[in-house]
Amino acid sequence: MTNAFVEKLRGFGPLSEQDDAALQAATTRARNYPRKHDLIREGDRPGPVFVMLKGWACRYKILPNGTRQVMAFMMPGDCCDLHINVLAYMDHGIQTITQATVATISHEEMTGMFDDHPKIAKAMYISQLVDEGTLRAWIVSMGRRSSIERVAHLMCELYLRARNVTACEEEQLVLPVTQALLADALGMTPVHINRVIKTLREAGAMMLSRGSLQIADPGKLVNIAGFDENYLHRRMRSVSA
Amino acid sequence: MTNAFVEKLRGFGPLSEQDDAALQAATTRARNYPRKHDLIREGDRPGPVFVMLKGWACRYKILPNGTRQVMAFMMPGDCCDLHINVLAYMDHGIQTITQATVATISHEEMTGMFDDHPKIAKAMYISQLVDEGTLRAWIVSMGRRSSIERVAHLMCELYLRARNVTACEEEQLVLPVTQALLADALGMTPVHINRVIKTLREAGAMMLSRGSLQIADPGKLVNIAGFDENYLHRRMRSVSA
């Protein structure tokens, strides 16, 4: 039984049985964390690479005025920067959103795996570039989309990403996010998030309640969001490098 | 005489003479481009890695409604993602802001250099992580800073980054950006950018006119911006990996 990380990387390119085994071996040493637990804080010295196996986490930064900005959601299969160890300190924190199972891969293990398994390396590079593209898409949302578009866009993204790693019935999906968290992620206030969600519900596009997202009308939602899934790079390069 | 790229990477860690020479050799094949020229467009198949030697460029994306969001400024010494070739298509474009000299490094050259010069590889990874941190800082700005703070923050960032690669007298610096471009970068309107710049000028913090930035009162500007240079990772890790 392969874990979410292996599953995700497989999606970026075929892996041999040996590759699978190596990945699996590297992610067996996992720990459980409660919700709202800091895996690493801003200013900390980076350690091993984190790999989410179960549960969600987010990258965030607290500003001097006390407000918080969430810059990324991490779900099962996601991992933090491969070369994180070359930096002297973290410029942001990573905190669990739900209870979570997280594996760590040491720097040595990582380099070893890269040397011995080029296909793993390539899949990880793709994964990292997708994460970067996601950051850019986030900037686009914050800069040029209205609040309704922003919320719809994020929902589209999370839906697509989550569906890649968790089986889910129809257009229904478990989204373990509070409205306050969404506000921190989208640069809005919880109050306004609430109103926007209401609008989207009344428009018949989607419903979000008690940690569960239901896409009522995918076409309508995508349309509102102006969503273009390109940046998630799910369509792969045909000719391998 | 070494170019801006070599200079910048040196700042991330000591390089041997051989490293220097290899970098220099890889970036001799350079071309000139006029301003407002697309080096690569959204949807294009990624080619070689771009390295800015002279002039500025930006990463951008045009939305369906015609508005534009700039997601990064590239100045001499900056380069685009190392592993860009593993993706099937670009999810954003890169366009010159000024007339520019740009070198390209092929994928083969890149891998060769990584294998033969581990110090170069490390410096490039740091550089890439800094770029990523910059993207996150951008998100923080868009999400949680007021327009005045945003403008001040960007000016602080550009000033620090530019001072690393170009010698400049005092707190004076050439910033080849129009107010419209700043608007596209900061998610505001040109009109409002103009008013904010006026406010900052009247506050005695900085002056920006005709492509030249003058920091009148660095302390004041940093204070307004809530600027924390951590994310640029100029303080290096003492113990090498």
Added chain:
DNA sequence: CGCTGGATTGACTCGGATCAAGTCGAGTGG
């Protein structure tokens, strides 16, 4: 010269923030 791209300023509007009360549901303990 007059043209053009950029900068500037004013008047008005509006999206989202802010402030302030609730409501609802899942515990939890008596």
Added chain:
DNA sequence: CCACTCGACTTGATCCGAGTCAATCCAGCG
């Protein structure tokens, strides 16, 4: 089984930062 609490969600009233629209200005330049 009910009262209490607490975190999350809702809703209304009001305010303000930034957008919009529309002139005008200005410098460089063919």
